[in-house]
Amino acid sequence: METFVPPVPSRINYINAQYGLKSWLLTKDHKRIALLYLGSISFFFFIGGLYAMAIRLELLTPQADLLQSTTYNKVFTQHGIIMVFFFLIPSIPATLGNFLVPMMIGAKDLAFPRINLLSWYIYMLGGIVTIYALLAGGVDTGWTFYTPFSTTFSNSYVVATGLGIFINGFSSILTGLNFIVTIHTMRAPGMTWFRLPLFIWAHYATSLIMILGTPVIAITILLLAFERVAHIGIFDPAVGGDPVLFQHLFWFYSHPAVYIMVLPGMGIISELIANFSRKNIFGYSFVAFSSLAIAVFGFLVWGHHLFVASQSVYAGMIFSFLSFAVAIPSAIKVFNWTATLYKASISYDTPMLYALGFIGLFTIGGMTGLFLAALAVDVHLSDTYFVVAHFHYIMVGGTLLAYLGGLHYWWPKITGRMYPEGWGRFSALVVFIGFNLTFLPQFILGYMGMPRRYHVYPAEFQVLHVLSTAGASILGVGLLIPLFYLMWSMRYGKVAPGNPWHLPGLEWRTQSPPPTENFDYTPVVTWEAYEFAPPEETEVVGKFHDKVPEKA
Amino acid sequence: MQTSWIPFVPPSASTLSGKVDALYFYLSGVTIFFTLLISGVLIFFVIKYRRRNPYEIPRPVAGSIKLETLWSVIPFIIAMTMFAWGAQIFFEQSRPPSNAVEVYVVGKQWMWKIQHTTGQREINELHVPVGRRIKLVMGTEDVIHDFFIPAFRIKADVVPGRYTTLWFEATKAGRYHLFCAEYCGMNHSGMIGSVVAMEPKDFDEWLSGSSSQQSPAVAGQQIYETLGCASCHGPAGEGRRGPALVGVFAKQVFLNNGQSIKADEAYIRESIVNPQAKLVAGFGPIMPTFQGQVSEEQLMQILAFIKSLQVQTPGPVMAASPVPTPSGVPSAAPAASSTPRTGP
Amino acid sequence: MAESYVEHEASHPALQHHFENLEQQREAGTLGMWVFLVTEIMFFGGMFLAYTLYRSKFPEAFAIASNHLDIKLGAINTAVLILSSFTMAMAVYSTQVGKLRAQIIYLVLTIVLGLAFLGIKGVEYHEKYVDHLIPGTLIPGNPFNPDPHAMHLTQGVLMQHVQMFYWIYFAMTGMHALHMIIGVGLLSVILYFSVKGRYSPEYHNPVEVAGLYWHFVDIVWIFLFPLLYLLGRHLGGH
Amino acid sequence: MSEHIVPVKVYVSIFLALMVGTAVTVLAAFQDFPGALNVIVAMTIAVVKATLVVLYFMHVRYSARLIWVIVASALFWMGILFALTFSDYWTRGWL
Ligand code: HEA
């Protein structure tokens, strides 16, 4: 990179094209909407993170000293709800996805720009309603809202929170709808399906889950709210209903939703691995189709959350079998990413460090999912810290790292500035260490029998809890560092060229930050995905994509 | 499987726990293997193929069907071994043996109420003899709870509106944790207690030492009489307008819609609170519902009474202290009847 | 690595800036609506699941409750809705062939029929209100409390299962009615623009897309009608 | 995706078919068929009616393959929801 003189973005771009608050709040530009999302999602992440810190601090000692039971119950519930519904599900699709899907396929915008803006407003409305519920008194049902506790016994703001999630669901649906239509109808000439970057395939698969699953959780939460308000219902055993039906409906969405959370992350990892090793992804079509396979088969396994919930033994076996089957597409991805590095040219830039961290941690998180899918072992592990460790390994160690990696990788494109590389590598390391120290002990805790959602626990578990809390503090610091230097770099970072990493992807073939319509002219794609160098240009890096596209 | 020497494994004190541990170690082994394999290969590649000059472009590789097949099929086969092994233990775990001694458990925010067939009641404690099969029949008065004994590697949700069961056979005397593992409100983490496994003779001592109340079956008989069940099913459950209840438990029942179903706890319970759900062949929907008229505990007592109505041993006869037999099965436990039930 | 670029063709006034041409815009609009309808199917799917489950659990209570619905009004409403689907299809057709007056007339008819459906539904809801058949305390001050004799409740059947039916009935028809209201609103907007002469054989995608939505709402009713009103009639009752 | 204009005659006949279907399903509902036949008859008629609306009023018969795929996938996912949920309810008493 040092050999390269960056062109200064003197031209008009999407950020300086218009000024004023109004130009942001009424924008229909997918890139600006992505930034709106970025701001609001980060806000929710830090709220969720503060709750996590409260959890960890309380768990330092076996007694209830920092938080009493009612408070603690609200804290973990709100941590879960905010992290899942208001951070992780929208995180990558609504920010990086929003920014990049049109750019990567050579379109000027998403198919429905107004709906895109609407989805941000819906997200904010859902968020505000939820925040209101939290401030008014909070909610203590667990993020899973199990009936009949949530419908009859809880004294907290279940309806308001449910409403917030219900509203938020539509934002997710609209985002998914927009992506699907955009990817189908707005690819640039020459951008065939198999030339699409894998990030797009991942988002396509994610969108499928969003549109097929989210409506079910919406109606479920709505029924739950009515049930609570009007004392009637299909989930209440006191009037003939079945509380387990709620669990079926809840997990019909919420299991596939875990793939909403991880697939976009996998998409980012495919980009990072290919681009930072300057190779096309090994087995491109396998990686592409495994995303679709995960999206489809992911709908068949929700019952693995009900192994001990009085579900029929035979249904348990079906769901267990299918859960093992759905692990295979994930395995395919992991192996292909690894194989891509063979005889590659690997750089150690921050995004790549995050990507490598992802592969390791996702493997651990995914493999421990297999423990939970194995019926007899799940009977012991269900609702223990093993489950907590499993999903944090995938959601924090996996998706959050992928998100951070992606954010660093596209940061120059988004802001037109470079982040400080040294700080980036340093914080990636801190996050990795802190993360493992936080959650590795929790696997052991879980097998030892420590139940989740306990703030008071037998003294023999304390050592491991202290380790975990120590790790969380390191992790927290590790996450604060990027917050500061990324904000710093927006003003003071080195000005980024159009293509700082010298890559072939379409998003790099325009200036940084891009103009409002992304490209000056509709590009015509004549190259394959991750085609790093055409034979005749093998030696010259960057020659073919540092320039801003001009009319042929 | 002997595991006491391995760190980070909780006490292993039931016939099942060793089996679960074995599978757990297998899973851990595979996980560690793959994690090391992948991170090892990753680190090796990352070092070996680091970028040496900013202009290098590696030769593109398209992929390899052979490799793809290999690394789909092998994990699939490994995954299937996990599935089969897990399912096999699970199946065993979910089928209570017919000769198990029953204990009735009712969950309630935030405590466990336990009653032995011999009448002893306990709260948040469960005393069981080592070497005998125990079956827990569990219900709840309010929300979902979960009965979790880590040392035995078992847990099951306790769901309002129905019964769930658990069974185990303790192998080592000792005091073990009992947790509520399903979030159930404010004091969820206080809904804990212990399971005390005792040598059979200590257990007998404990039984005779603690005040024995009316046995659940006797109590159930009284409820049966006061609710007027006898008017249709006969005072001894011999059957009148309604089907005979003698020997019905654990038998196949033929239904009006042509299907048949095993009369387990859940079925008996449903027959009382929602009689129209499954009609016995040859009977009309005349039985009224008793939902709301009986508490969860009373329902369990009626259930205990109906179970006691076996063909050879009419009436609720239950020894106060089961005498261990060579097979470890208490002889006084209601023996499974082999006489076919007379149809309506 | 040669890059070439496509020029914008001379554009139609209704062409949005980010589309290449009207054809692409139309394709996106239609596809978008279909994808949206998929989400709608799943949305109703959860309720259909609950319906199926409890109908199989409490067949008698459901039959009794279902027989108490007003089959005449239900059937009339089915006919009204089918007719409105037909007029909607004709409105699209008229736009396609450029009969703009007919287009407006058919749109007005569709809206009127939609409102008629909602009116009849209102009458039915009111009947249920009078009979205290609105489940739970959905309407404060008028809790679920029907007369067991009027319901022809047989022994062994629980009133709470009858209430379960009514809860599912109100949830499903209520959701359906909400969709009708949204549909009427949507068509009113379309009507406004077609009076202004915005649609032509060249450009009529909004009419078409609104039509898709309207037909979908019709289809939901095609299933609701037999499931809620008809199954159980053969068991007698009224 | 050039557009196909369906003639009015088709619309009218579909409309009539739907009306007839409604009448038939109401009449059939009062007949006491053996077993679960009542449900089957009612649902078959509903499915036929819905199919007519989808194919003709909604023009799917003349639409791109993608639309067919979308319609099919919606039904497929409904099928998943039902089949796997009932795999629990139907087998609960089996042990
Ligand atoms: C992004 C989130 C995410 C993802 C991707 C996953 C992925 C998986 N999850 Fe996880 N899970 C959660 C989030 C997630 N999960 C959450 C939040 C909960 C708890 C919810 C709550 O109760 O609050 C949960 C709970 C949960 C349970 C229920 C536990 C219980 O409550 O009792 C189960 C049970 O089967 C399970 C299984 C799996 C499996 C099999 C996968 C698979 O998809 C994993 C596949 C990946 C791999 C297998 C790794 C890669 C493969 C290799 C390296 C090759 C080697 C492979 C083989 C030999 C097969 N998960």
Ligand code: HEA
């Ligand atoms: C996307 C999802 C997501 C993410 C990112 C996280 C992130 C974290 N989670 Fe969370 N978690 C869930 C989803 C998630 N969690 C869910 C769904 C549950 C289940 C809830 C339920 O049971 O209902 C759960 C439950 C849960 C528990 C179990 C509670 C219980 O069962 O009693 C614990 C305990 O350790 C925990 C810890 C953490 C920690 C330490 C982090 C860390 O990674 C967080 C790190 C982030 C920050 C630290 C923020 C950045 C920094 C600051 C805000 C400044 C302050 C920092 C310092 C002072 C150091 N989580």
Ligand code: CUA
């Ligand atoms: Cu009872 Cu948790």
Ligand SMILES: [Cu+2]
């Ligand atoms: Cu899952």
